[in-house]
Amino acid sequence: MKLSPKLLGKDEYVILHVRTHLKALFPNIAGSVVVIVAAVLGAVFAPEDWRPVSTFVILAVALVVLVFVFVWPWLNWLFATYTITNRRLITRKGVLTKTGHDLPLSRISDVSYEHGFTDRIFGCGTLILQTSADDPLPLPDIPHVEKVHVMLTELLFSDAGGSEL
Structure with a gap:
């Protein structure tokens, strides 16, 4: 299900809203x-x-x-979603008992992905987010994982390129 606009902060907007690939x-x-x-x-x-x-x-x-x-x-599957806003990554899942996790984008220090043979066939993969405090956070079966990786990398590190010495 789509993330309700009521759950977004002031000046926060949705960049990407996906659920895991149907392959799951x-x-x-x-x-x-x-x-x-x-x-x-x-x-x-x-x-x-x-x-x-x-x-x-x-x-x-x-x-x-x-x-x-x-x-x-x-x-x-229907009720499990990943939403990327301009401020955070929001995960939601559950039919009867809803659970959610919000990760501020500022806490993400590295973004990588992996996709095996079957993932490449179906056009999905695992997005792996590294934060400074936690173990890597894998998000499995993300559709078009390479595009999501590029989009998230640009969102996170677009300002970092201008500060080189």
Whole structure:
């Protein structure tokens, strides 16, 4: 979900608002296909004398499993966002219990990224932010991670270039 303008400070504006790449849901999509195929096969090959009760039981079990395998992870994906403003990085996640983390841009000392083979195929990667006080903060499955890296680097270090000796 988009970040509410009520959560922004005075003279603060959103530069980028993203959620993780849909690639994060691929295992859940594959699991859902397995559940659906198993339910159809179970309904088709159930003994004739068990029907129609077996069909309803199989359907009910498949729906419950689909909620845990796909619907809940999809809702978590939908409600997890990264927002970069001109002042901070804002992370939000959670469906029932919301959690958030705000990192002032002034605390970020280094920005890097990495993307493996599958990340390159899907056009995403992990953005890694280094602060002076904490361990690196990895933000996984960021779409177009190279562009986000360049944009964040320019935002953070654009004034640093003029102070060289």
